[in-house]
Amino acid sequence: MAGWPGPAGPGPWPPPGPGPGWPGGPTSPAPGGAEPRQRLHPLSPVLHGAKSLVVVIAGLSWSTLSRVGFGWFAVLVTIFAAGATVLAVVSWWNTGYHVVGRELRVHEGLIWRRTRAIPLERLQAVEVVRPLLAQLTGLAELRLEVVGGGKTEAPLAYLGVAEAVALRQRLLAVAGRAPEVVPPAAGAPPPPAPAGRRLHAVRNQDLLVSQLLTPQAFLLPFGVAFVVAQFLSEGSWSFIAVASTITAMAGVVLQPVRRVLDDWSFRLDRDDDTLRVHNGLLETRVQTVPLHRVQTVRVTWPLLWRMKGWLRLRLEVAGYSAAEPDDRNRPDRLLPVGDARTGELIVAEVLSGVRLGALPSAPPPRRARWLRPLTRTAVGAGLDERVFVARSGLLTRQLTLVPYARIQSVRVTQGPAQRRLRLATVHADTAGGSGAAAPDRDLAEAWDLAAELTARAHAARHADRSRRH
Known part of the structure; x- marks a missing residue:
C-alpha cells in the first residue's frame, strides 16, 4: 500500500500471612526477619475526620438548616463528625503497609481483615499529593496507578512528606527493576529527591x-x-x-x-527515564511517570487558543487515565498551556525522535463526505517512523500519537453506512483503554493499514524488550 510506508505490533496475589498484630508501636517484627509493617502518620485520623465533616455539612444541605435551625444542625454535624472520626481512628489502628519482595502489601480491616498485594512490576505512576489540610500539617498522600486499574490503588493517606518521597523512590526503583533502594534506618534522614532536568515551567x-x-x-x-x-x-x-x-x-x-x-505553578522535570510533574495551589501534587509507561500523547488546540498559538498536551498512563471519572485524579498532565515550540520540545522528550510539526496525516477518501460533510478534512491518519498519528476535531483540533510498542491490538470495524460506501475504521488499542482510530478509510486501505500497524507494533515491542534486557 503506497500510503503507509515503513517497517513493522500478573503476578499472583498471595494470601495474607499470619503476621503479628499491632502491639503498642508504629511497627512490629514480622516473621522470618522480613521488613516490619509500617503505620500511617498518627494525624491521619484527624485529617480524615475533617474531610468527613465537610462531607456531612454538604450532605445535610441548606434545606436541612432551614428546617431544624442552627442549634440542631450543629448537633447533627457534631454527632456525624464524631462518629466518622472514631471510625477513622479504628481504621488507622488496623492499617499498615510494607514492601515484600516485588510487592507492596497493604493490610486493613478489624472484623474483616484484608491484605492487598500490589505487584510493583505493574506500577505505572506514583503521585505525592498534598491537599490543603495535609499542607498545613506537614503530611502527604501517596497514590499508586497500576496497569488495568480503574482507580487509584492503595492510596496511603497520610504519611510524612519525607517518608512519602522516600517510599515513592523505592517503589519506582523496584518497579523499574533497578537495584532496590534500601530504606533508611530509624531516625535517619531519607535520601534527597533527585533534582532532575527542568523541561518547562508554565x-x-x-x-x-x-x-x-x-x-x-x-x-x-x-x-x-x-x-x-x-x-x-x-x-x-x-x-x-x-x-x-x-x-x-x-x-x-x-x-x-x-x-x-x-x-498552578506547573513544572515538568525529567530524571533519566522518568517524568516528574509538579502542580497545584490548594492541593499540590508531585507525579512521577516512567517514560516507558506512556501509552499515548494527545495534543489539543482549543478554538480560542489558536489566536495565541497555544496548545495543550495530555498523556495516558496504562489503564488509568480513561477509566478515572474525575480528571483531577488522572495522571495525565503534560503541558496545561504552551506555545508550539514548547509543545514540540516536550513531545520530543516524551516520544524520542518524534517531530510534532512534521507528522504525516492523510484525510479519508472523498466519498467519506457523505458521512462527514463538515469534518472530512478535519480527520486524518498517518504512520510516522515511531508513532501512529490520528487527527480529529473541527473547532477543537486534536492529534493523538500512539507509539507502536504500546499498541495492544488492532481492529477494523464497519457500520452499515460504511459498508455501502466501502469504508472502514481502523482502531489501535492500547493498555490505557482509548488508543487512537483512523475513521472512514477506504476498505482496502484500512486492511493494509491494520496489517502495517500489527507488523510495526510487533517489531517495536521486540526491539523494546531487547533494549530493556
Whole structure:
C-alpha cells in the first residue's frame, strides 16, 4: 500500500500471612526477619475526620438548616463528625503497609481483615499529593496507578512528606527493576529527591489567560445575570436565598477556577527515564511517570487558543487515565498551556525522535463526505517512523500519537453506512483503554493499514524488550 510506508505490533496475589498484630508501636517484627509493617502518620485520623465533616455539612444541605435551625444542625454535624472520626481512628489502628519482595502489601480491616498485594512490576505512576489540610500539617498522600486499574490503588493517606518521597523512590526503583533502594534506618534522614532536568515551567499568567479563553468564561456574564435575576425575582434576602445564589454562581465558574488551582505553578522535570510533574495551589501534587509507561500523547488546540498559538498536551498512563471519572485524579498532565515550540520540545522528550510539526496525516477518501460533510478534512491518519498519528476535531483540533510498542491490538470495524460506501475504521488499542482510530478509510486501505500497524507494533515491542534486557 503506497500510503503507509515503513517497517513493522500478573503476578499472583498471595494470601495474607499470619503476621503479628499491632502491639503498642508504629511497627512490629514480622516473621522470618522480613521488613516490619509500617503505620500511617498518627494525624491521619484527624485529617480524615475533617474531610468527613465537610462531607456531612454538604450532605445535610441548606434545606436541612432551614428546617431544624442552627442549634440542631450543629448537633447533627457534631454527632456525624464524631462518629466518622472514631471510625477513622479504628481504621488507622488496623492499617499498615510494607514492601515484600516485588510487592507492596497493604493490610486493613478489624472484623474483616484484608491484605492487598500490589505487584510493583505493574506500577505505572506514583503521585505525592498534598491537599490543603495535609499542607498545613506537614503530611502527604501517596497514590499508586497500576496497569488495568480503574482507580487509584492503595492510596496511603497520610504519611510524612519525607517518608512519602522516600517510599515513592523505592517503589519506582523496584518497579523499574533497578537495584532496590534500601530504606533508611530509624531516625535517619531519607535520601534527597533527585533534582532532575527542568523541561518547562508554565507561567501562571498564561494559565489565567488560557482559562479566560474558554466557553465557560465567555458565558460567565450571562450566568451571573441569570442567577441575579432569579435572586431579585424571589424578593427575599434570607440566608438561604443568598447561599443558594452563591452555590449557583459557583457552579458556573467551577471548571475554569478548578483548572487554574490544579495547574498552578506547573513544572515538568525529567530524571533519566522518568517524568516528574509538579502542580497545584490548594492541593499540590508531585507525579512521577516512567517514560516507558506512556501509552499515548494527545495534543489539543482549543478554538480560542489558536489566536495565541497555544496548545495543550495530555498523556495516558496504562489503564488509568480513561477509566478515572474525575480528571483531577488522572495522571495525565503534560503541558496545561504552551506555545508550539514548547509543545514540540516536550513531545520530543516524551516520544524520542518524534517531530510534532512534521507528522504525516492523510484525510479519508472523498466519498467519506457523505458521512462527514463538515469534518472530512478535519480527520486524518498517518504512520510516522515511531508513532501512529490520528487527527480529529473541527473547532477543537486534536492529534493523538500512539507509539507502536504500546499498541495492544488492532481492529477494523464497519457500520452499515460504511459498508455501502466501502469504508472502514481502523482502531489501535492500547493498555490505557482509548488508543487512537483512523475513521472512514477506504476498505482496502484500512486492511493494509491494520496489517502495517500489527507488523510495526510487533517489531517495536521486540526491539523494546531487547533494549530493556
